[in-house]
Amino acid sequence: MARAPGPYFERPPKITVSYTQSCNLSCKHCYADCTRTPSPRELGREEWLRFIDYLVANDFIQVYFEGGEPLQRADFREVLRYCGRRLMTWVRTNGTLVTAVTAREFRRFGVGTVLVDVMGAHAKTHDWFTGAPGSFKKACTAVKHFLDVGIPTYMLIILNRRNAAEINEYLELAARLGAPKVGILRLYPIGRAKRRWDELSMSLEDQTKVIAGLRVPDGLRIMQSWHPRDHNCCWQGAAVNAYGDSIGCVYLREYVRYGNIREMPFLETWKHPLYQQLRSGRVKESCSGCHSTQGTHGGCRSTAYAFHGRWDAPDPFCTTLNHGVDLRELPERLLQKDAGSTDPAGA
Amino acid sequence: MGYCFVFTPANPRVFTLNPAAWLILELCDGQTPQALLRAYRREAEAAHWKRVELSGFFAAPPPPSPASLRREFARGVRALEERSIIEFCPRSEPSHRCGTRRRQL
DSSP states (O other): OOOOSSOOOSSOSEEEEEOOSBOSSOOTTOSSOOBSSOOTTSOOHHHHHHHHHHHHHTTOOEEEEESSOGGGSTTHHHHHHHHTTTSEEEEEEOSTTOOHHHHHHHHHHTOOEEEEEOOOSSHHHHHHHHSOTTHHHHHHHHHHHHHHTTOOEEEEEEOOTTTGGGHHHHHHHHHHHTOSEEEEEOOOSSHHHHHTHHHHOOOHHHHHHHHHTOOOOTTOEEEEOSTTOOOOGGGGOOEEOTTSBBOSSGGGTTTBOOOBTTTSOHHHHTTOHHHHHHHHTOOSOOOHHHHHHHSOSSSOHHHHHHHHSOTTSOOTTSTTTOTTOOTTSOOHHHHSTTTTTSSOBTO | OOOEEEEETTTTEEEEEOHHHHHHHHHOSSOOHHHHHHHHHHHHHHHHHHHHHHTTTTTOOOOOOHHHHHHHHHHHHHHHHHTTSEEEOSTTSOEEEOSOEEEEO
């Protein structure tokens, strides 16, 4: 297959592991549509431990655990202990199950970075998303616990209509808590967020205004992926969901299946034709501004596919590539009951 | 030659090494600092002439001076040591890689 210009990996150096699709919360925007108890179909402890061995043996250097809520599973700590000194380990958590003891454990296990989801600057906003009064306080306390033990801890917020107005207060909150970095994430039309799109989505114009109006406190770093930072990171994407499916990226979870690690080695899935196509970076149109900062082409493949139904389409979240697409209106095919998830491309 | 990722488990971080730092890391196999510098100069000069050869010898830049290589080497060693990727024992002892994992691209 012809290779497009740009970055390219023969094998990925890092991978995202969606450890579980269970969670102690029931967030209104949950991409994984989590359940309270883990499904029996999820990979078991031994399977995850063997997968860590596989990653180490095959020169992976970093693993990023997320979920669901990884701590919802009792065996997660053991996997973390097994992993922490062998791979650079990141963990994303809602923070509500984190205590000072947890933070000390993470430190002892060698966890390198923690990311805590905090969905607003105020309890009223965050707790509305989680449906759990007190969850905001617990999440902020979790940030402090991890920072207290010396683990770099970032805060993550998914920008949407319910929290956009308080984004600058959010940055001030992050600075007060001592978080060195905030990730302002785009809202993706997957899971429960898709079903609440009318309620949560914003026009690209409004999103762009928010990003342009950020007042970043001194010392705080921001990660965001609007123009000119809209990157097509599929070139390095590696992810496995809780059932062992290789999916490239968690934002592709409803659209692709490249194979299952119970049935084949992960690097066999890396060869899947669609996986190779997405990593190739071949797109119909690219933004020179985003390319100059990110070195990639065409922006996010997940939102390009969601809104246009084509893998080589331009990402409408980039102002240069939007071409009049109203991000508040989802295509009908995404809203159909079995769109993607039961017969995903590549399955 | 591309880049090398290094993971330092003792203080969990991943670093991206440029070719100069990568070369120093590769050469850290228990040599004394003086032997390391000699090896670094040999490799760096060989790499320079290889680049010149590949460019067809036209408009060839001058080779790096011994002083500039020494400075580059010292900067690279300091940077690697500060990040606990290599460690130096006392002057009389050899240099070692710390317990790192590497991924080369």
